[in-house]
Structures are given as C-alpha cells and as structure tokens.
Amino acid sequence: MGDLATTQDLESRLEGYRTELTGYCYRMLGSAFEAEDAVQDTMVRAWKSFEKFEGRSSLRSWLYRIATNVCLDMLNAGNRRARPMDLTDATPVAQAQLTARSEITWLEPVPDGRVLPSVADPADTAVARESIRLAFVAALQHLPPKQRAVLILREVLAWKAAEVAELLGTSVASVNSALQRARATLAEYDLSDSDPADPLDREQQKLLERYVAAFEGYDMQALTALLREDATMSMPPYDLWLRGHDDIVGWMLNVGEVCRGSKLVPTVANGSPAFAQYHTSRDGEGYEPWALIVLEIAGSRIGAMDFYLDTKRWFPLFGLPERLSAGG
Incomplete structure (x- = not known):
C-alpha cells in the first residue's frame, strides 16, 4: 500500500503541472498536438528519472528543464510554424486562389483550457491570454529556439534571470543578452494589444452577437460594419490571406458563397x-x-478572422459536436 500511495502521490504532483507545461510547450512549438506530445514525453522522463531528482531545485523548475530540453530537441528536427501572413503579402481578391502549401508547417489554434491554468490574479490571467494570441505565438516562431525559451520564461512566466540561467545551464549575462535580442526581434512585428476574450464586457458581447447575426444572415454590409478597415482574413492550410473590406467582401460573395447559410x-x-x-x-x-x-x-x-479548415483535427480537440441538427 505504501508504494501504491507513493506512486499515486507522484502522479498527482506531476499532473498538477500538466496545463501550465502544455501552455509553455505550445508557445515554444506553435502546435497544440505537438505541445501535448512534448508534455507527455516530459512526464514519462520525469517519472523514469524521479529517483535521481535530488530536490536541489523545485519540482516545477525541474519539470520545466525537462520540457525545455524536449522542445529544443523537437525544434532542432523541424521547421518553424507560420501563418499565411508570415509568408506572402496580402492577395488582391481579383488574383485570389486557394493554394494549399503542403511544405508549410502551419501555426495551430489551441483551446484555452488546454494551456491556461486557473490563477487568482487577473493581471496574470491577462498576460497568459495575451501570450497565446495567434499573432504573438507566430512572432515567437521567428526567434531561435533558446531565445524563444528565454523570452517565454522571463517575460511570460516571470522567472528571474538566475533561474533561467540555471535551467539552461548558462550564465545570467547570456540570458540577459538573449532576452535583449529576442525583444528586438519581436519589436519588428505588429503585436498591438487585442482585447481579452474572457470575461467579455457587454460591448464585446454585443459585437459578437452582431457578428453571428451578420455571418449567419450573410449580410456583408452588417459584417463589414464590425470589421476594422484593415481587418485581415486567412484560411489555413491555404496560403491565401486578404486585407480590407473590399477584398474580404469580394471573396465572401464569390468563392466564399459556400459559407452562406452557415451556423x-x-x-x-x-x-x-x-x-x-x-x-x-x-x-x-x-x-x-x-x-x-x-x-x-x-x-x-474585429481586427482579424482566421478560418481553420481542417475540421477533423480542430473540432474533436475543442470538444465540438460532429453535427448540428436542422434546427441548429
């Protein structure tokens, strides 16, 4: 019974870190599925080597060290993930074509509940949500892997430079230098603040209600009234993306007509x-x-609409129904 209790206690302790580790790995890898694989690998490695864990650091720090090594190994083996707007300029609707680029590894969406642990401090929650935005995670993909880890640990998770240096087996000076270079790279990208999704204020709720009514009614005048003038629209796995009311509406009333009548x-x-x-x-x-x-x-x-079309991957991940009845 003693061994069983010890095993169950260790499992419980490790599982307590799963969500935040998944969030860390998602920011590193840009893939919901790869992040879950990385965390599972981290848990297996931690389980197998727990007897060697001497407690010189916290269990949390030790797990992050393992997770970082797993992510660095995965990043060394593949290409960075991207969004359509990371690859080409916006396409005028008159030239728009749906071209799937199989050689591109696309940035993937992720359910909030998989990567955002419950925290009491609203400020911490706001930082966590901001740091999983598609634009932010896409910008992270432009950083070399170790710079990426340093920036996430220092800026998102608020680790001290000395803690990051110990985790990476390097010096505080190297960590500070990597952070400075990472900040300079991110400054090149448009990471203007967006508004949080949860909790929505009343105006945001009204905006989304109007969006649903406009989209389901396929009312382009009502839809564009909700969009910024420079709003963008993308459709991974296709490399096409559009900017501005005229091109978005032009697409929606041509090839996009298949969306009419959606729920x-x-x-x-x-x-x-x-x-x-x-x-x-x-x-x-x-x-x-x-x-x-x-x-x-x-x-x-609304500043951006990203349509992820590989529903066989996304709908099960988000726990969405396979079908809606005729009544919607």
Whole structure:
C-alpha cells in the first residue's frame, strides 16, 4: 500500500503541472498536438528519472528543464510554424486562389483550457491570454529556439534571470543578452494589444452577437460594419490571406458563397473569441463542420478572422459536436 500511495502521490504532483507545461510547450512549438506530445514525453522522463531528482531545485523548475530540453530537441528536427501572413503579402481578391502549401508547417489554434491554468490574479490571467494570441505565438516562431525559451520564461512566466540561467545551464549575462535580442526581434512585428476574450464586457458581447447575426444572415454590409478597415482574413492550410473590406467582401460573395447559410457555435481559442462554423450538410439534413473561426477584437471592432479548415483535427480537440441538427 505504501508504494501504491507513493506512486499515486507522484502522479498527482506531476499532473498538477500538466496545463501550465502544455501552455509553455505550445508557445515554444506553435502546435497544440505537438505541445501535448512534448508534455507527455516530459512526464514519462520525469517519472523514469524521479529517483535521481535530488530536490536541489523545485519540482516545477525541474519539470520545466525537462520540457525545455524536449522542445529544443523537437525544434532542432523541424521547421518553424507560420501563418499565411508570415509568408506572402496580402492577395488582391481579383488574383485570389486557394493554394494549399503542403511544405508549410502551419501555426495551430489551441483551446484555452488546454494551456491556461486557473490563477487568482487577473493581471496574470491577462498576460497568459495575451501570450497565446495567434499573432504573438507566430512572432515567437521567428526567434531561435533558446531565445524563444528565454523570452517565454522571463517575460511570460516571470522567472528571474538566475533561474533561467540555471535551467539552461548558462550564465545570467547570456540570458540577459538573449532576452535583449529576442525583444528586438519581436519589436519588428505588429503585436498591438487585442482585447481579452474572457470575461467579455457587454460591448464585446454585443459585437459578437452582431457578428453571428451578420455571418449567419450573410449580410456583408452588417459584417463589414464590425470589421476594422484593415481587418485581415486567412484560411489555413491555404496560403491565401486578404486585407480590407473590399477584398474580404469580394471573396465572401464569390468563392466564399459556400459559407452562406452557415451556423456558428461559440467557443474560445488562443485567448480570443472563436466560433465553430457548420455548413449545410450534403444530404440537406442538418449541418456539418466547415471551419474553426478565431477572431481578434481590437477596440470596438474585429481586427482579424482566421478560418481553420481542417475540421477533423480542430473540432474533436475543442470538444465540438460532429453535427448540428436542422434546427441548429
């Protein structure tokens, strides 16, 4: 019984760190699925080597060291993840074509609940949500892996320079230098603040209610009234992305006409409001998955709409229904 109790206690202690470690690995890797694999690998390594853990650091620090090594190994083996806007300029709607780029490893969305542990401090919650925004995670992918780890540990998780140096087996001076270079790189990208998804204030709730009504009614005048003038729209795994009202509406009323008559179900992704889009089913009886739409709210308008079309991956991950009835 003693050994069983000890085993269960260790399992419980390790599991207590799963969500925050998944958030860390997601920021490092840009993939919800790879992050979960990395954390599982971390847990297995920790379990196997726990007898060697001498307690010279906290269990949390030790787990982060293992997770960092796992992520660095994974990053050394593959390409950085990207969004369509990281690869090309915006496409005028007259030239727009849907081209899937299989050689690109796309940045993936993630459910908030998989990567954001419950914390009491609203300020900490705001930082955590901001640091899983698609734009922020995409910018992180431009950093060399060790710089990426340093920036996340120092700026997002608020570790001290000495703690990061110990974790990485380097000097405080090296950590500070890496952080300075990482900050300079991120300064090159547009990371203007977006508004948090949770909790939504009344104006944000109204904005999203109007978005649902406009999208489901396929009312382009009402939809563009909710978008910033420079709003963007992307559709991974296609490399196409559009900017501005005219091009977005031009697309929606041409190739995008297949979205007419869709139903939207609310969820949250990457610290932002999101919707599962269901398209009229081929048999005409109900609705089937079409896209996961992640929105970014900026001020009183929507600044970005990212449509993730690989629903066989995203809908199960987000716990979304496989089908809606004819009544929606």
